[in-house]
Amino acid sequence: MQGFNKYYPPDFDPQKHGSLNAYQGKHALGDRARKLDKGILIVRFELPFNIWCGTCNNHIGMGVRYNAEKKKIGNYYSTPIYSFRCKCHLCDGWFEIQTDPKAISGARQKDEEWDPAENGGFAVHETDPNQGPVDPLAALEKSTDAQNHMNNVQIPRIEALQNLSDHYSSDPYAHSLRVRKRFREKKKLDKAREEADEHIKSAYGLPETLALTTEDEESKAKAKEQWEQARQAMEERESAKRRRIGAEIAVLPSASSSRLSARATHSRAGGSSSSGDPVSALRAKILGNTARQAGSLGGLGRSKPPDAKSSNLKGGLVKRV
Ligand SMILES: [Zn+2]
Numbered sequence: 001m002q003g004f005n006k007y008y009p010p011d012f013d014p015q016k017h018g019s020l021n022a023y024q025g026k027h028a029l030g031d032r033a034r035k036l037d038k039g040i041l042i043v044r045f046e047l048p049f050n051i052w053c054g055t056c057n058n059h060i061g062m063g064v065r066y067n068a069e070k071k072k073i074g075n076y077y078s079t080p081i082y083s084f085r086c087k088c089h090l091c092d093g094w095f096e097i098q099t100d101p102k103a104i105s106g107a108r109q110k111d112e113e114w115d116p117a118e119n120g121g122f123a124v125h126e127t128d129p130n131q132g133p134v135d136p137l138a139a140l141e142k143s144t145d146a147q148n149h150m151n152n153v154q155i156p157r158i159e160a161l162q163n164l165s166d167h168y169s170s171d172p173y174a175h176s177l178r179v180r181k182r183f184r185e186k187k188k189l190d191k192a193r194e195e196a197d198e199h200i201k202s203a204y205g206l207p208e209t210l211a212l213t214t215e216d217e218e219s220k221a222k223a224k225e226q227w228e229q230a231r232q233a234m235e236e237r238e239s240a241k242r243r244r245i246g247a248e249i250a251v252l253p254s255a256s257s258s259r260l261s262a263r264a265t266h267s268r269a270g271g272s273s274s275s276g277d278p279v280s281a282l283r284a285k286i287l288g289n290t291a292r293q294a295g296s297l298g299g300l301g302r303s304k305p306p307d308a309k310s311s312n313l314k315g316g317l318v319k320r321v
Contacts, residue, residue: 040069045084048097050110055093059110064089073098242290249283 008020017023027033032042045068051060066086074081083098095106116122168175197212213219 035069040071042067043070043084044068045070045086045097050112051095051104051107052110053088053090053093054095054106054108055088056091058088058090060088060090060107076100238290242287245286245290246283249279249286 006020009023012020012023021028027036029036029041035042044065046065047060047062050062052058053060066084066089068084068086071083071085072080073083081098081100083096083103085094085096087094093106095104097104097107193214200206200212201208201210
């Protein structure tokens with residue numbers, strides 16, 4: 001009998017007994033603590049889900065209450081795990097449910113996953129109608145093809161890439177050395193070319209921003225060709241001029257005899273001709289002047305390309321490197 005009331009018997013001695021429970025020889029929790037020496041407390045336990053009893057195979061609904069033996073069986077980190085051992089009310093079997101939700105023994109939990117169709121939603125169905133049942137041979141063939149592809153294509157490719165990577169990154173010092181050497185050589189060449197350009201520009205008074213072509217066989221041949229063309233054109237002009245003057249002289253006597261006589265007189269007054277014929281004297285003088293001029297121009301042209309007659313100044317000059 002638990003000490004529910006405050007009746008103190010006449011032989012109760014507070015010094016000796018301490019409390020009414022101790023006087024009665026009972027625990028404060030009464031009968032529920034009768035297995036407390038084994039670490040078991042008997043509590044009222046309510047089934048958290050539907051189960052089938054493992055012994056009688058009856059369905060037991062969620063919410064059925066049992067007097068369960070509660071025992072601490074371990075820890076998940078600092079969280080204690082309790083087990084609740086219940087006796088089936090339909091048979092004599094026992095089942096045990098733990099606070100670790102996966103652990104259940106002596107019974108079977110009813111599989112109650114969320115069903116959207118049952119709860120006003122849409123059921124999930126297979127979306128591909130052509131997909132038949134899985135053919136194990138087809139699946140095997142597929143996996144064999146994948147294996148072959150991996151062995152014959154993917155692995156060699158990865159190995160080739162790995163080799164290439166090793167080749168480029170195995171010796172960074174040698175690569176750096178080679179690159180820097182090449183850079184120095186190129187820099188030296190560029191500097192020499194720049195100095196030669198400056199020299200030519202200052203020698204000919206060319207603008208600083210003028211870009212000079214590089215000297216090679218092609219540009220040399222091109223420049224020579226242009227120079228020859230310009231020289232030929234100049235010679236043609238000179239000969240045409242000469243012919244025109246000759247023709248003018250030939251038609252002079254019939255065109256204007258008065259002017260001719262005046263010019264012939266002037267020419268004779270200069271004393272340049274010893275001949276008595278004024279026309280032939282004038283002609284000889286003009287032709288002589290023209291020939292002298294052409295000769296002097298030709299001499300100039302031989303020493304240097306004819307700048308004034310050249311259509312392309314840049315084409316006539318080549319760099320000396
Ligand atoms: Zn049962």
